[in-house]
Amino acid sequence: DTGVSQDPRHKITKRGQNVTFRCDPISEHNRLYWYRQTLGQGPEFLTYFQNEAQLEKSRLLSDRFSAERPKGSFSTLEIQRTEQGDSAMYLCASSLGAPTEAFFGQGTRLTVV
Amino acid sequence: DAKTTQPPSMDCAEGRAANLPCNHSTISGNEYVYWYRQIHSQGPQYIIHGLKNNETNEMASLIITEDRKSSTLILPHATLRDTAVYYCIVSTGNQFYFGTGTSLTVIP
Numbered sequence: 001d002t003g004v005s006q007d008p009r010h011k012i013t014k015r016g017q018n019v020t021f022r023c024d025p026i027s028e029h030n031r032l033y034w035y036r037q038t039l040g041q042g043p044e045f046l047t048y049f050q051n052e053a054q055l056e057k058s059r060l061l062s063d064r065f066s067a068e069r070p071k072g073s074f075s076t077l078e079i080q081r082t083e084q085g086d087s088a089m090y091l092c093a094s095s096l097g098a099p100t101e102a103f104f105g106q107g108t109r110l111t112v113v
Numbered sequence: 114d115a116k117t118t119q120p121p122s123m124d125c126a127e128g129r130a131a132n133l134p135c136n137h138s139t140i141s142g143n144e145y146v147y148w149y150r151q152i153h154s155q156g157p158q159y160i161i162h163g164l165k166n167n168e169t170n171e172m173a174s175l176i177i178t179e180d181r182k183s184s185t186l187i188l189p190h191a192t193l194r195d196t197a198v199y200y201c202i203v204s205t206g207n208q209f210y211f212g213t214g215t216s217l218t219v220i221p
Contacts, residue, residue, distance in 0.1 A: 033208070042211030042212050056208060091156055095206070099162070099204070100206065103159060106156050
């Protein structure tokens with residue numbers, strides 16, 4: 001197992017475009033988390049799934065953001081009508097439930113120009 | 114939001130023990146103390162977690178006070194590769210609030 005995998009690693013997009021990121025968790029991990037990290041700050045929680053169910057969403061997750069985990073395996077995070085303020089590192093993590101440790105991927109760095 | 118207080122930065126000499134403190138005076142009975150670290154431009158790396166007993170693994174030791182209001186992460190023999198931002202988090206495991214952490218610099 002190679003750990004949590006995120007794709008792409010870097011994305012540059014023009015303001016107003018839609019972008020989609022993918023996260024492949026560690027096999028058999030039933031929990032999957034999305035976080036966002038801006039420069040100089042710690043990661044901020046966005047949402048998490050248990051299997052295919054999205055159980056919690058942060059107020060940071062505006063209506064332009066949508067996350068899915070259709071078969072309880074990989075997950076996608078879509079941002080519609082991107083804004084410059086969306087520029088950040090988007091991190092995915094997975095775990096075997098709580099309170100076990102979560103393992104993070106290397107993130108997708110989004111730059112909105 | 115972050116429920117922990119950590120010093121913003123610390124230095125440690127290479128080969129010495131690094132002791133990173135964390136205050137979490139409002140911790141609830143079902144919340145664990147987790148430690149992660151993040152090296153520049155990488156995803157956070159899990160270090161250790163505990164509920165109330167002290168814990169040790171191959172990376173570090175976690176000392177939690179009896180009242181659980183504070184804890185200390187100990188890196189027994191710091192190396193240059195331990196230079197990173199260290200986050201202390203209290204959580205039930207459902208979500209983590211990272212705060213701004215402690216930037217540890219290991220000095221040769």
